Amino acid sequence: MTAPAQDGRPRGRDLRGYVTGLAGAVREAVLGAQHRDGSRLVRGLSPGGDAQFGLDEVAEAAVWKYIAGHDLPVAVYSEDRGLRYHGTDPAHLLVVDPIDGTRPAVAGLESATVSVAVARMSERPRIADVEHALLMELGTGAYLYGDLATPGITAHGYDHPVPALTRTTDPARMFWSLEFNGHPARLMTEAYGHLVDRSANTGGVFVFNSATWSISRLLTGQLDAYVDIGNRLLRDDPALLAEFERVGNGRVLHLFPYDIAAAVFLAERAGAVITDGYGQSLGDTVLTDVDVANQRSCVAASTPELHRALLASIRWKG
Numbered sequence: 001m002t003a004p005a006q007d008g009r010p011r012g013r014d015l016r017g018y019v020t021g022l023a024g025a026v027r028e029a030v031l032g033a034q035h036r037d038g039s040r041l042v043r044g045l046s047p048g049g050d051a052q053f054g055l056d057e058v059a060e061a062a063v064w065k066y067i068a069g070h071d072l073p074v075a076v077y078s079e080d081r082g083l084r085y086h087g088t089d090p091a092h093l094l095v096v097d098p099i100d101g102t103r104p105a106v107a108g109l110e111s112a113t114v115s116v117a118v119a120r121m122s123e124r125p126r127i128a129d130v131e132h133a134l135l136m137e138l139g140t141g142a143y144l145y146g147d148l149a150t151p152g153i154t155a156h157g158y159d160h161p162v163p164a165l166t167r168t169t170d171p172a173r174m175f176w177s178l179e180f181n182g183h184p185a186r187l188m189t190e191a192y193g194h195l196v197d198r199s200a201n202t203g204g205v206f207v208f209n210s211a212t213w214s215i216s217r218l219l220t221g222q223l224d225a226y227v228d229i230g231n232r233l234l235r236d237d238p239a240l241l242a243e244f245e246r247v248g249n250g251r252v253l254h255l256f257p258y259d260i261a262a263a264v265f266l267a268e269r270a271g272a273v274i275t276d277g278y279g280q281s282l283g284d285t286v287l288t289d290v291d292v293a294n295q296r297s298c299v300a301a302s303t304p305e306l307h308r309a310l311l312a313s314i315r316w317k318g
Helices: 012-033 054-068 102-106 185-199 211-220 230-236 238-246 257-270 304-313
Strands: 042-045 051-053 074-078 082-086 092-100 113-120 130-137 143-147 154-156 175-178 204-206 225-228 273-275 298-301
Touching (some): 012 054, 012 092, 012 143, 051 054, 051 102, 054 074, 054 082, 054 092, 074 257, 092 102, 092 211, 113 211, 185 204, 185 230, 185 304, 211 225, 211 257, 211 298, 225 304, 230 238, 257 273, 273 304, 298 304
Parallel strands (some): 074 092, 175 225
Antiparallel strands (some): 074 082, 113 130, 143 154, 225 298, 273 298
16 A cells, blocks of 8 residues: 555655556556457557557556555546546546557567656646656566656666666767657658658667657667657648548547656656657646647657757658
C-alpha cells in the first residue's frame, strides 16, 4: 500500500514506488500474453481512433487491477478507457499509456514502453502540471524516472550512465526516428524525404511506432532526434484533413497527450530540446483531451543546434 504523508498526500518516494509498481504489473501481464492467440487481432478503436489490439486489452486490464488493489485515490486517464476514478477526491491524475508501441510489442520487438505521468488533479491539467514521470521498457524492465523534487532523472537497469545525450549538430550525421502511423506517406516524404536521403547512409533513419521509445532513446544516447510533424502539416493546411482521415480509420491520429506526457517531462529534465513543430513548448497540452485541436506535433533533439537545423530544414507546407 502507498503510505500517505501527514497531510494525507503520498510522498514523492511513495509515488515513485507506486508508479514503478504499476508499470511493472503491466509489463508482467503483457509479457505473459504477448504470444497468445488474439494478441495481434484488432478488437476495436480507442477513444482517439487508434486500433486497439488484443494485447492492449490485457495491458488496460492490468492497469485497473493494480490501481484497484491499492488504497490511493487517483483519477486515471488511459489510452483505451479514457478518464476513470478510484476512490473519492483524488489528489493526483495518472496519465497512462499501457503500451506505447503496441505493434512492436505484438511482433516481439523491443521498441515498446509503459508510460506513466502523474499530475496534480485539477479541472484542466496540462503537461506542464506533470510532477512525476516514468517510462519502463517492456522488453527489459529498465526504466527512466523523474519528479519535481529531484534534479535530473533517475535511470535503472541500463549498462551505462543515463542520461547520455549525444552532441550531434549536423542532420547528415544524425540517428533519428520518424512517424508514419496515421500519416500519409506522400506528405511525410515531401516534408523530410530530403533529410532521409541526407542521413540514411551517414547516420541512421528508423521507424519505431512509439513516441516514448524514440524520445527515450535520445536520453540513452542511441538516437539524436525524433520527429512527428503530422499535426503541424494539418494546422498549416486544414485542406489536408481528408488525407489524414483516410489513413487514420476516419480519424486524425496525431500525438495524443498520453503519448508524450511522461516523455516530455523526462526529456526536458534530462536536457534534451523538445517542442512542437513550431518550436513552441508542449506544456499547454491538456492531459485529458484527445480532440484534434489538442493533438500535437513533436521535434526532439539532443542539442539545440540540431533542433534548430531540423525546424529550418523540414519543408513545411504553410
